[in-house]
Amino acid sequence: xxxxxxxxxxxxxxxxxxxxxxxxxxxxxxxxxxxxxxxxxxxxxxxxxxxxxxxxxxxxxxxxxxxxxxxxxxxxxxxxxxxxxxxxxxxxxxxxxxxxxxxxxxxxxxxxxx
Amino acid sequence: xxxxxxxxxxxxxxxxxxxxxxxxxxxxxxxxxxxxxxxxxxxxxxxxxxxxxxxxxxxxxxxxxxxxxxxxxxxxxxxxxxxxxxxxxxxxxxxxxxxxxxxxxxxxxxxxx
Numbered sequence: 001x002x003x004x005x006x007x008x009x010x011x012x013x014x015x016x017x018x019x020x021x022x023x024x025x026x027x028x029x030x031x032x033x034x035x036x037x038x039x040x041x042x043x044x045x046x047x048x049x050x051x052x053x054x055x056x057x058x059x060x061x062x063x064x065x066x067x068x069x070x071x072x073x074x075x076x077x078x079x080x081x082x083x084x085x086x087x088x089x090x091x092x093x094x095x096x097x098x099x100x101x102x103x104x105x106x107x108x109x110x111x112x113x114x
Numbered sequence: 115x116x117x118x119x120x121x122x123x124x125x126x127x128x129x130x131x132x133x134x135x136x137x138x139x140x141x142x143x144x145x146x147x148x149x150x151x152x153x154x155x156x157x158x159x160x161x162x163x164x165x166x167x168x169x170x171x172x173x174x175x176x177x178x179x180x181x182x183x184x185x186x187x188x189x190x191x192x193x194x195x196x197x198x199x200x201x202x203x204x205x206x207x208x209x210x211x212x213x214x215x216x217x218x219x220x221x222x223x224x225x226x227x
Contacts, residue, residue: 031213040123042202042217043157058214090156094213102147102159103204103215 002026004106006091012112013081021076021109023091031094032074033058033103034066036087043090049074081113116141116207120218127193127225135221137186137203145206146186147215148177150199157202161188193225 004025013019025032030051035043035058045058047066055066063085065077074093078085088110092103117140127133137146148160161170163179163186170177174197176189186203200222204215 033214035217040219042118042120042219043204045214045216048214059216101213102149102162103157103213104159105157107156 004091004093004104006089006106006109008109009107010110012114013078014114015082017081018077018079019081019111020078021089021091021111022073023075023106024073025091025093025104026072027093027095027104028071029093029095029104030071032068033092033094034064034074034076035090035092036060036085037090037108038087046076046089081111083113085111086113087111116143116205116216118203118205118216118218120203120221122221123219124222125224127190127223129194129225129227130192132192133190135188135190135201135203135223137188137205137218139184139186139205139216142181142184143205143207144181145213146179147204147206148186148188149202149204151202151220152199160201190223193223195225195227198223198225 007022033048034046049055049068052071088108091106095101119138146163149157161177166181168179174191179186200220202220204217207214
């Protein structure tokens with residue numbers, strides 16, 4: 001049982017380039033999330049999706065777009081990367097039937113923008 | 115707007131000692147979570163606290179929740195080196211059909227032999 005799988009694990013971009021971070025979960029969870037982690041700032045919510053077909057902004061959505069492709073997959077796109085988007089990105093999922101259930105996290109994507 | 119503060123940010127402990135990490139949050143919530151993160155790794159769920167006065171224990175770690183004070187604590191008893199990690203608290207944010215969590219800044223715990 002893989003849980004939450006993120007690809008790629010590492011990525012280096014130049015300023016202005018675009019890329020899509022992929023996330024897939026095999027736990028039949030309804031809700032999915034994208035967080036970024038920066039030193040001294042904890043994790044900050046970028047976007048989330050309550051269910052297939054819906055997405056909402058989190059704390060720091062500027063510069064990002066998301067797509068909930070189906071129940072399993074939730075992608076994060078950087079249209080024009082900036083050095084301020086250098087971070088570790090985590091995807092997570094949770095079970096809607098238990099609103100209080102903890103989030104399950106992927107292993108992260110380490111992104112550097114030069 | 116929900117804000118979550120943790121302190122201390124960094125904690126250096128000797129093995130065998132006790133200490134407490136504090137997590138304060140700014141608005142009403144009825145669910146609080148503690149996570150552990152090892153260097154370069156993902157986050158692992160430790161505790162889920164869902165009501166005022168809730169207390170959960172696992173090994174040398176004990177978490178509690180006071181919703182009236184908007185405070186949770188993570189108490190470490192007789193620390194061992196294996197507990198070295200970063201610990202995050204996260205608070206559930208009302209609204210929508212999701213378990214949207216707002217995280218604290220984390221506490222880096224270093225247990226020295």
